[in-house]
Amino acid sequence: MSVSTITPWVVGNWKMNPVQADALKLISDFKKLLERAPIAEEKCILGVAPISIALLQTQAELKTAGRAVHTVAQDLSRISATGAYTGEVSAELLADYGIQYVLVGHSERREIFAENAAILNAKIQNALNAGLTVIYCVGESLEQREAGQAEAVVLQQVCDIAAVVAAEQWQNIVIAYEPIWAIGTGKTASPDDAQTMHAQIRQGLKQITGYAETMAILYGGSVKPENAVELAACPDINGALVGGASLNAESFHQIAQAFANTQ
Ligand code: PGA
Numbered sequence: 001m002s003v004s005t006i007t008p009w010v011v012g013n014w015k016m017n018p019v020q021a022d023a024l025k026l027i028s029d030f031k032k033l034l035e036r037a038p039i040a041e042e043k044c045i046l047g048v049a050p051i052s053i054a055l056l057q058t059q060a061e062l063k064t065a066g067r068a069v070h071t072v073a074q075d076l077s078r079i080s081a082t083g084a085y086t087g088e089v090s091a092e093l094l095a096d097y098g099i100q101y102v103l104v105g106h107s108e109r110r111e112i113f114a115e116n117a118a119i120l121n122a123k124i125q126n127a128l129n130a131g132l133t134v135i136y137c138v139g140e141s142l143e144q145r146e147a148g149q150a151e152a153v154v155l156q157q158v159c160d161i162a163a164v165v166a167a168e169q170w171q172n173i174v175i176a177y178e179p180i181w182a183i184g185t186g187k188t189a190s191p192d193d194a195q196t197m198h199a200q201i202r203q204g205l206k207q208i209t210g211y212a213e214t215m216a217i218l219y220g221g222s223v224k225p226e227n228a229v230e231l232a233a234c235p236d237i238n239g240a241l242v243g244g245a246s247l248n249a250e251s252f253h254q255i256a257q258a259f260a261n262t263q
Contacts, residue, residue, distance in 0.1 A: 182221025
């Protein structure tokens, strides 16, 4: 199967935003835009990742979006099942509450919350075993890029999870390449640089899974309507993980349209 047949994903990562009233308005505005300018499900898979306390309300609000818009958890526990783990939410509990998607390995979790490969692997294993789909984030820092290590760092992050992903479970993984220097900075990797890295990631995936040709590899880092069309035109960029611009319904809708239009 050719890579261009992969249905693109556009996922909004709301991070630790917004307050409840703004979140409800954002969802309502987005639903109105989808009504006015529908985006077919087969052309673009959509998701939003709110703060954990808002997961169920977001999911309930999105039920009337006229199409599937998935609710994505931003994190999960490295501990599975249930038990005396104050403050934690396990993969099984997310699944039990109807949440089927989760981000793992975002650079903010890696850097600010010191999540290393062992912790991320535990989270991925728990998520996959509970039947969740994982959006696994990878990306290099500016220092690593300037030292010529970007590719090695990113491929290592991809390989890190191979030990815990069973052969069939690769179908339930989406990769998000997010160069750390492009996140929230207004700087985007050029479409050429992003495409080059995405192609390398796919080559790397081919060494470890038979699903490499069908896996979506999203780009993240200051994606906005102004650069979405160019990014979407790259053959190995199968969607976007959008931070800042996903907090504006119109911008998010335009980015989704840019990717849907490639289909
Ligand atoms: P940004 O964030 O679009 O605001 O750069 C992307 C992300 O961190 O997922």
